Amino acid sequence: MITPPEISWIAIAPDLILALGAAVVLLVDVQWKPAVRVLGMVTGFSLVLAVGATLVQKMAAEDAVLAADPGSLVAFSGMILMDGFAVFARFALLGATALGVLAGWRYIEGLGRRGAEALALIMLATAGFSIMVASNNLVMMFLGLEVGSIALYVLAGMSRERPESDEAAIKYFLLGSFASAFFIYGVALIYAGTGQFAVLNIRAFFDQFVVTSPAVVYIGIGLVVAGLGFKVSAAPFHSWAPDVYQGAPAGVVGYMAAVAKIAGFAAMARILLTALGDLDSTWLPIVAALAALSMLVGSTFALVQGDVRRMLAYSGVAHAGFIMTGVVGGETQGILFYLAVYAVQLLGAFAVVVAVSGASGARSSIDDYRGLARRSPGLAGSFAVLLLGMAGLPLTSGFIAKFGVFADAWNSGYEWLVVVAVLASVIAFAFYLRIIVAMYMDEADVEAPALVPTVRWVVGLTVVATIAWGIFPGSLLDLAANALPL
Amino acid sequence: MLTALILLPVAAAVVMMVVPGRRKELHLPLGIALSVLPLALAGYVFWIFEPAPGFQLVELVSWYEPWGINWFLGIDGISLPMVVLTTFLVPIALAASTSIKTKTKEFVVYTLLLEAGMIGVFLALDLFLFFVFFEAILIPMYFIIGIWGGERRVYAAVKFFIYTALGSALMLGGIIALAVSYSSQFGSPSFALGDLANVDLSPGSARWLFAAFALAFAIKVPLFPFHTWLPDAHVEAPTGGSVLLAGVLLKLGTYGLLRFNLTLFPEASVEAVPIMGTLAVVGIIYGAVVSVVQPDLKKLVAYSSVSHLGFIVLGTFALTSGGLQGAVIQNVNHGLTTGALFLLVGMIYERRHTKKIEDFGGLQKVMPIYAGFFLFMIFASIGLPGLNGFVGEFLILIGSYTTLPSLAVVAAGGVILAAIYLLWAYERVFTGVPEKEENKALSDLSAREISLLAPIVALVLVLGLFPGVLLDKIAPSTEAVLDYIEDETAYVVPEPGRLGDVYVAGEGR
Numbered sequence: 001m002i003t004p005p006e007i008s009w010i011a012i013a014p015d016l017i018l019a020l021g022a023a024v025v026l027l028v029d030v031q032w033k034p035a036v037r038v039l040g041m042v043t044g045f046s047l048v049l050a051v052g053a054t055l056v057q058k059m060a061a062e063d064a065v066l067a068a069d070p071g072s073l074v075a076f077s078g079m080i081l082m083d084g085f086a087v088f089a090r091f092a093l094l095g096a097t098a099l100g101v102l103a104g105w106r107y108i109e110g111l112g113r114r115g116a117e118a119l120a121l122i123m124l125a126t127a128g129f130s131i132m133v134a135s136n137n138l139v140m141m142f143l144g145l146e147v148g149s150i151a152l153y154v155l156a157g158m159s160r161e162r163p164e165s166d167e168a169a170i171k172y173f174l175l176g177s178f179a180s181a182f183f184i185y186g187v188a189l190i191y192a193g194t195g196q197f198a199v200l201n202i203r204a205f206f207d208q209f210v211v212t213s214p215a216v217v218y219i220g221i222g223l224v225v226a227g228l229g230f231k232v233s234a235a236p237f238h239s240w241a242p243d244v245y246q247g248a249p250a251g252v253v254g255y256m257a258a259v260a261k262i263a264g265f266a267a268m269a270r271i272l273l274t275a276l277g278d279l280d281s282t283w284l285p286i287v288a289a290l291a292a293l294s295m296l297v298g299s300t301f302a303l304v305q306g307d308v309r310r311m312l313a314y315s316g317v318a319h320a321g322f323i324m325t326g327v328v329g330g331e332t333q334g335i336l337f338y339l340a341v342y343a344v345q346l347l348g349a350f351a352v353v354v355a356v357s358g359a360s361g362a363r364s365s366i367d368d369y370r371g372l373a374r375r376s377p378g379l380a381g382s383f384a385v386l387l388l389g390m391a392g393l394p395l396t397s398g399f400i401a402k403f404g405v406f407a408d409a410w411n412s413g414y415e416w417l418v419v420v421a422v423l424a425s426v427i428a429f430a431f432y433l434r435i436i437v438a439m440y441m442d443e444a445d446v447e448a449p450a451l452v453p454t455v456r457w458v459v460g461l462t463v464v465a466t467i468a469w470g471i472f473p474g475s476l477l478d479l480a481a482n483a484l485p486l
Numbered sequence: 487m488l489t490a491l492i493l494l495p496v497a498a499a500v501v502m503m504v505v506p507g508r509r510k511e512l513h514l515p516l517g518i519a520l521s522v523l524p525l526a527l528a529g530y531v532f533w534i535f536e537p538a539p540g541f542q543l544v545e546l547v548s549w550y551e552p553w554g555i556n557w558f559l560g561i562d563g564i565s566l567p568m569v570v571l572t573t574f575l576v577p578i579a580l581a582a583s584t585s586i587k588t589k590t591k592e593f594v595v596y597t598l599l600l601e602a603g604m605i606g607v608f609l610a611l612d613l614f615l616f617f618v619f620f621e622a623i624l625i626p627m628y629f630i631i632g633i634w635g636g637e638r639r640v641y642a643a644v645k646f647f648i649y650t651a652l653g654s655a656l657m658l659g660g661i662i663a664l665a666v667s668y669s670s671q672f673g674s675p676s677f678a679l680g681d682l683a684n685v686d687l688s689p690g691s692a693r694w695l696f697a698a699f700a701l702a703f704a705i706k707v708p709l710f711p712f713h714t715w716l717p718d719a720h721v722e723a724p725t726g727g728s729v730l731l732a733g734v735l736l737k738l739g740t741y742g743l744l745r746f747n748l749t750l751f752p753e754a755s756v757e758a759v760p761i762m763g764t765l766a767v768v769g770i771i772y773g774a775v776v777s778v779v780q781p782d783l784k785k786l787v788a789y790s791s792v793s794h795l796g797f798i799v800l801g802t803f804a805l806t807s808g809g810l811q812g813a814v815i816q817n818v819n820h821g822l823t824t825g826a827l828f829l830l831v832g833m834i835y836e837r838r839h840t841k842k843i844e845d846f847g848g849l850q851k852v853m854p855i856y857a858g859f860f861l862f863m864i865f866a867s868i869g870l871p872g873l874n875g876f877v878g879e880f881l882i883l884i885g886s887y888t889t890l891p892s893l894a895v896v897a898a899g900g901v902i903l904a905a906i907y908l909l910w911a912y913e914r915v916f917t918g919v920p921e922k923e924e925n926k927a928l929s930d931l932s933a934r935e936i937s938l939l940a941p942i943v944a945l946v947l948v949l950g951l952f953p954g955v956l957l958d959k960i961a962p963s964t965e966a967v968l969d970y971i972e973d974e975t976a977y978v979v980p981e982p983g984r985l986g987d988v989y990v991a992g993e994g995r
Binding site for chain 1: 549550551552553614617618619621622624625628629632633639640643644647648651652655656658659662663665666670
């Protein structure tokens, strides 16, 4: 007789709410064709509900830790975990989604009838990634990854009338599918070597057994890392990022980049640190090498870009390297804190790009930013803070984040990686400064950009968060410290 | 109290931010008035400061406990003069910036934030906190050079930023390394200077870490051969920026060497004496020789800084009472005299819009007061007895002669070269008959300009005639540094390089 799996609705409540929200948005749109604003409210309502559900999960996770009963956090026959790690990542995803929708609101509204599609896709992408970060089972993780990624491919091509947008979507889709194939093939090989799909079971397997001919597992690890490396745009798997960041509609790029990074790194941390923690002598050198390469490639290539969005894409490559430094460090606190503050800075920076260069266009030349400080000092000041935050200067959250991952990596014996990382940060200063130079030290007579209120809120919030977490990082650091995987 | 000293300029900057941007005539006077408040507070701290070893007015608030980082401030005889100097120069730098006509409000705001950062660097006793201030300073200074600077300002600003950031990035690695070693050896994390000094390091890693810290500070000083950013930054910076750059920012380097390198890595410091001493002396001579041939007055003063700061580094690594005291007091002296020289160059630049020496000549006749001030500052800079520069250079040379005799002899040559390039520059600019038409109609200093220079002149005289006022407060702390090095290493300061242990015993002189 087949026993049905026990069902724990709360474990998947946020994802369920978002998927239902997406369905409601689409159905309502078909039936009543309301203004996009109404659909936006539905989206906002779904997000609030999902955050509420995640809060309930957080309490459950804390109770389980207090009661020393981790078993209660494993749901659906070991498919889904509700641990602190998943909860933190979900909060980050939901926050990024909210900021992303607000920052891209003008674009979504401007899509007219297709606005509903954009909103539904955004919610589906978040639902998929949210499942991904909570998956215990690698196949489940793959499903979440695909749900999220496919929604993002479509979002990238949302501006059908512009060829760049099509190009971005096709590129993203083709390379992204390759990456997904790598990932699932790696999962298959890990299964071949261990007979297990579940993260916790794989860990238990390596606790008990020593694999005598580990080649299959090793190749599997390599493929999984490569697949996730694509998703988080780590070098040398980053070649899609600049074109996609530039071609996709500016209104949603910030969101796309932020959620893909959060989910990709959460999955990477779960697989490498939890499942394969015992094999770290195998993957540490690979990840360290990728981290070093990403930091150097990202920082140096960003130097020569003339387009702010391409620059941010390469800066994203460098940041992938910094976060991988945190993976090498092996502490989820550093990784999660970095992901949270970087997502916030990225969304804020793209909100500024939307304000200056327009939400749908493909151009965001650095020339648009010349003399911005004179035209709209508030916007320029905000962008400067966000850029300095990304650069990791003290008194911004970026510094605390970098410091955390550097200290972790040093602690785990990768001193050379820390040296590479600090040098790469100095190279990175140069291109962040380039934008600041353009804004503050060049003069040009271009009109001040009109600021949409939603963009203004996003920029304001992200700037405040960047400074506040830079001076008082304690609360977020504590949250990240308590967000441990099972 | 010390927290207030840091937050007062920040509060002043916030006040400035809310002043309407259109009321340009208000910005500078208000900024100057606000910047007098930290000066008053620093004066009070100077007054209540007891001449004794160890840190006073210590404040400790946990910042993020699990990492062991703290808002940890304290002041001793080494940082006290620097704090007073900083608060003293900021109002002068602001008052000297009347030629800044655009974005005056932002200029004042950046200057005040810079002041807060500089005070923070001198007061921080937690390495994390120190690094935060050390790096944060770059931002306002970068904007000051980049927005209000001369023609190649963007180049100079970026070069300044990247160069110094490169040095401090490696120091960040060093701080992390120390903190990680500390928490593995003592079981709890800490970034406090006193704690990290206890870390047990292998000689090899101590040398690497010494190098990482020394590089950061050597770039800041700047020690030869890391000085190339300095002339660019100085030449392009506005006058007020130059005053603060030379007066205080460079001292972050010499202060850091004295405070952090000597305390954290006493063994490696003793080993590094020949290298650091040689680099310092090379800098002294190189800076002086390059100054001789500079066609540009501002560049001449900039290169003379390279030379003068070489003396301070030499004094620091002489590891004698005289050397260390001389280094600390020379930090102040150089801040005053070079700051004043930059002011003077700025004043003539505002009148003639050129800094080229060859464009002048015979100014003595046209601007006698100006010439008088200039000559006075030159004498102070050369180290004429009775003026402040003499005290510092004399102490440094005496102090370093005990331990590094050959280097001290060469360094003394730098004093002579300084006399050559400064007096020769004076001769070309001021003596003779004014030939150029533009020079004949120049107006002499206004009352405002004289009031800028007068306080500096007064301090130069006070420190020259009564150096004990300051030395009494400095000496216990520098002696404590020497005691510490003697305790930690096999190094013993040779006689007569030591004042003796009187201060440690707390009996007074």
